[in-house]
Amino acid sequence: xxxxxxxxxxxxxxxxxxxxxxxxxxxxxxxxxxxxxxxxxxxxxxxxxxxxxxxxxxxxxxxxxxxxxxxxxxxxxxxxxxxxxxxxxxxxxxxxxxxxxxxxxxxxxxxxxxxxxxxxxxxxxxxxxxxxxxxxxxxxxxxxxxxxxxxxxxxxxxxxxxxxxxxxxxxxxxxxxxxxxxxxxxxxxxxxxxxxxxxxxxxxxxxxxxxxxxxxxxxxxxxxxxxxxxxxxxxxxxxxxx
Numbered sequence: 369x370x371x372x373x374x375x376x377x378x379x380x381x382x383x384x385x386x387x388x389x390x391x392x393x394x395x396x397x398x399x400x401x402x403x404x405x406x407x408x409x410x411x412x413x414x415x416x417x418x419x420x421x422x423x424x425x426x427x428x429x430x431x432x433x434x435x436x437x438x439x440x441x442x443x444x445x446x447x448x449x450x451x452x453x454x455x456x457x458x459x460x461x462x463x464x465x466x467x468x469x470x471x472x473x474x475x476x477x478x479x480x481x482x483x484x485x486x487x488x489x490x491x492x493x494x495x496x497x498x499x500x501x502x503x504x505x506x507x508x509x510x511x512x513x514x515x516x517x518x519x520x521x522x523x524x525x526x527x528x529x530x531x532x533x534x535x536x537x538x539x540x541x542x543x544x545x546x547x548x549x550x551x552x553x554x555x556x557x558x559x560x561x562x563x564x565x566x567x568x569x570x571x572x573x574x575x576x577x578x579x580x581x582x583x584x585x586x587x588x589x590x591x592x593x594x595x596x597x598x599x600x601x602x603x604x605x606x607x608x609x610x
Contacts, residue, residue, distance in 0.1 A: 372434070375569050378576045379428035385580050386421035389587040390414040396591065403597055405465045412458035413590060416451045417583060423447035424576075437566045441500045442487040444562050448555050449483050449507045455551055456514040459544060462593070463518075463525045465605055479510040501563045511556060518548055525604065540600050543589045550582045 393414040400407050423443055427433065432440035453476045460467045486503035490496045526541045558579070561571050593600065 371569055371573075372431075375433070375573045375576075376428050376431075378573050379424045382576045382580050383421040383424040383428070386417040386424070386583060389583065390417040390421065393417070393587070393590070396594075400594065400597065403601060405461055406593065406597060406601065408468075409458040409462050410590060412454040413586065416454040416458075417587075419447050419450050419454075420579075420583070433567075433569060433572065436491075438491045438498065438500055441504075441562050441566050442491050445487050445500065445504050445507055445559055446484050448559055449480060449510065452507070452511050452514055452555055453480060456518065459548060460514075460518050460521055462600075463521045463541075463544065463604060467517075467521070476510075476514075479506065483507055483510065501566070504559060504563050507559055508556070511552075515548075515552055522548070540593055540596055543592070547586050547589055550585065554578060554582045 391414075393410045397407050397410050400410070423446070426443060427440065430436075430439075432443065456476070457468060457472075483503070483506035486506055487500055490499040490503055522541070522545060526545075554575075558575050561575065565571055
């Protein structure tokens with residue numbers, strides 16, 4: 369089938385693109401040894417890309433979307449949930465260097481453990497077959513917490529940065545807002561489609577293409593942050609202290 373071949377090809381291309389961007393981010397970190405928050409942010413996004421790439425390879429190898437849609441849905445929700453956490457750890461930390469406390473780590477890891485366990489329990493425990501869509505509520509609830517945290521942090525920091533009249537930093541903050549609009553729309557929308565259309569194929573091909581575009585935008589934007597790293601770091605640290 370042409371549809372199946374196209375789906376498989378896009379999966380492989382998406383995996384290659386994500387792995388490549390992950391490696392470039394990690395290699396480029398060598399130039400930012402004095403900027404701990406930014407280096408960690410790049411690591412988290414690199415790990416996010418790698419997890420998605422690994423998920424795409426599993427999809428392409430086993431073709432669960434055709435033969436075992438419960439497992440395919442559980443896999444999709446799993447890597448999107450991991451991606452939401454890592455994206456939050458990265459981007460919110462760039463806005464607020466004091467964000468990542470032990471409490472936040474513990475909260476997010478517990479949500480991940482509960483969520484991923486529930487998604488895969490619906491695949492392997494007979495009495496829970498077909499309930500992945502219901503358990504996906506864990507993802508949506510956790511995503512809402514991360515989204516609220518981002519936007520509340522963004523509003524406070526962007527308002528303060530505008531008062532500081534730092535043009536380059538303001539541009540970075542505008543990029544961050546657009547990046548989060550894209551990743552939130554893409555992530556939440558993708559899982560919603562997974563829940564509503566667990567056996568359809570063409571929507572996932574379209575989503576994969578959109579996902580490549582979103583991740584490439586985030587990759588280049590995060591790299592561009594390095595060009596304003598001094599002023600951005602100083603400004604966000606000043607805001608965090610206030």
